[in-house]
Structure formats: C-alpha cells, structure tokens
Amino acid sequence: MKQRVLLKDIAYRKIKEKIMRGDFLDSNSTSENQLVEELQMSRTPIREALQRLQHEGLIKIISNQGIVIQELSIKETNDLFDMRIAIETYSLKKNVGFISQHDFKQLDDIIARQKQACAERDVFSFIQLDGEFHQYLLELGGNSLFIQMMSNIRDRLYFDANRLHKRYPDSIARLIEEHVKITEALKKGDYELAVQELEQHLQNGKITYIS
Structure with a gap:
C-alpha cells in the first residue's frame, strides 16, 4: 500500500x-x-x-x-488574480514589520536566480521562482490557509503563464524589475509603497493574462 x-x-x-x-x-x-x-x-x-x-x-x-x-476563461483569470491581490496585499500589510535582514537576503537570492533564468531563457525555472518569491512573502505571515489557497491558485495560473511568457518573453524582465521594486521598498521601510508595488505588480500580471 x-x-x-x-x-x-x-x-x-x-x-x-x-x-x-x-x-x-x-x-x-x-x-x-x-x-x-x-x-x-x-x-x-x-x-x-x-x-x-x-x-x-x-x-x-x-x-x-x-x-x-484546462485553459482559464477571462472570468476565471480575473477572479483568480483578484483573489491573489486580496490575499497577498493583506498578508504583506499585516507582516511588513517582521521582515528581517535574513528575509531580504532570501528575496535577493530568488531575484538573482530569476535573472539567471531570464538570461538563459528558461521559462519554466522563471515561473517556479516567481512562485517562490510570492510564496516567501506569504509564508512570513504563517497563515496556513492562505498558503494552501495561494498554492492552488498559482497552479491554475501557471499553465497559462508558460504559454504567455513564451509568446511575450520581454514580460519576464519586467516582472523581475517589479519584484526588485517591492523588495527595495521593504528594505527602505516604506511599507505602504511596498504594498502599492505588490498590488500594481499583480494588476499588471492580470492585464497581461487577460489581454
């Protein structure tokens, strides 16, 4: 068995x-x-x-x-991104004061590996690292229900992400730069800006998918 x-x-x-x-x-x-x-x-x-x-x-x-x-409909894509925005921005707002220097090093490492994947045009690795970046921010809060829900949402989205990023490879570099902006805002202690950057990042992702 x-x-x-x-x-x-x-x-x-x-x-x-x-x-x-x-x-x-x-x-x-x-x-x-x-x-x-x-x-x-x-x-x-x-x-x-x-x-x-x-x-x-x-x-x-x-x-x-x-x-x-299963490909996602426009409504399903819109709903999933709205769920991501609600969960991820709430979680970041709640936990920004608890982010340590160790956490910044981990986020920087993920971004560095994303840049390497981009240079090697390795779409699959980039997508996995994109999930790792967002998962790391979410795990800072330790909400197990949020973590599981987001894992399921990303699984649904990432099939189409592979299709989109192969069609629009320039979008990968833009997404990495947005991750950098989120991380830099957190390092500066500008938590309001970090949440704004995260929300804009996810809104941009939604627009790319739906368009």
Missing part, C-alpha cells in the same frame, strides 16, 4: 511538471496511453494522479477521448 501511494504521488508530480513546462501546449491534450509510455509507469498510479489533477482543475478527463489541459 505504501508503495502504491508513493507511485501515485510520483506520477502526480511528473504529470504536473509536464503541464507546467508546457509539454502539451501544441495539442493542449494528452492521453493515458501517452503518459504510461512517457513516464514508464503502470496505469493505476497515473489514473489516480489524473483524478487528483482533475479535482484541482488543471485537466479534464473525457471518456474515450483523452485528457484535456
């Missing part, structure tokens, strides 16, 4: 990573047979992983047709 759970989790992580890397962008779909062949795994853990991904809204399993990667 333990081995079955482990295989299910491995299949989940591998399929999810393939979605986030944009492996299915051309057809926007895959199949159980294709995943069995690509992952070299049996059908049972793959089926269980697919059920979990469908529950999370990342895919839709269609009988006798295959697995469709």
Whole structure:
C-alpha cells in the first residue's frame, strides 16, 4: 500500500511538471496511453494522479477521448488574480514589520536566480521562482490557509503563464524589475509603497493574462 501511494504521488508530480513546462501546449491534450509510455509507469498510479489533477482543475478527463489541459476563461483569470491581490496585499500589510535582514537576503537570492533564468531563457525555472518569491512573502505571515489557497491558485495560473511568457518573453524582465521594486521598498521601510508595488505588480500580471 505504501508503495502504491508513493507511485501515485510520483506520477502526480511528473504529470504536473509536464503541464507546467508546457509539454502539451501544441495539442493542449494528452492521453493515458501517452503518459504510461512517457513516464514508464503502470496505469493505476497515473489514473489516480489524473483524478487528483482533475479535482484541482488543471485537466479534464473525457471518456474515450483523452485528457484535456484546462485553459482559464477571462472570468476565471480575473477572479483568480483578484483573489491573489486580496490575499497577498493583506498578508504583506499585516507582516511588513517582521521582515528581517535574513528575509531580504532570501528575496535577493530568488531575484538573482530569476535573472539567471531570464538570461538563459528558461521559462519554466522563471515561473517556479516567481512562485517562490510570492510564496516567501506569504509564508512570513504563517497563515496556513492562505498558503494552501495561494498554492492552488498559482497552479491554475501557471499553465497559462508558460504559454504567455513564451509568446511575450520581454514580460519576464519586467516582472523581475517589479519584484526588485517591492523588495527595495521593504528594505527602505516604506511599507505602504511596498504594498502599492505588490498590488500594481499583480494588476499588471492580470492585464497581461487577460489581454
């Protein structure tokens, strides 16, 4: 039983990573047979992983047709970004006074790795680091419900993020600069500006997605 759970989790992580890397962008779909062949795994853990991904809204399993990667509607995108803005700005307002020099070093390190990913045109790594930056700010507050909710929201958004950033690579450099502005405002102790920069950053992201 333990081995079955482990295989299910491995299949989940591998399929999810393939979605986030944009492996299915051309057809926007895959199949159980294709995943069995690509992952070299049996059908049972793959089926269980697919059920979990469908529950999370990342895919839709269609009988006798295959697995469709779920694209977000304009309304869904707008709603998810509004949720991000509400949660992330609230959390930052509540916890700005508790950010330490260690935290600034961690944020600077994430930004440095983002710049490297941008230079290497590594979209997948950049997207992962973008999530890491926002997750770090959120974890300062320690609200486990916020953290879990934001993880689910980003998973829904990042499939489209991969598509957008491959189409508009210049947007990556702009997003990094916005992360720098947020961090610098925090270092200066200008917490009001930091929250404003964060909100504007997320609003810009929403406009890019919807447009």
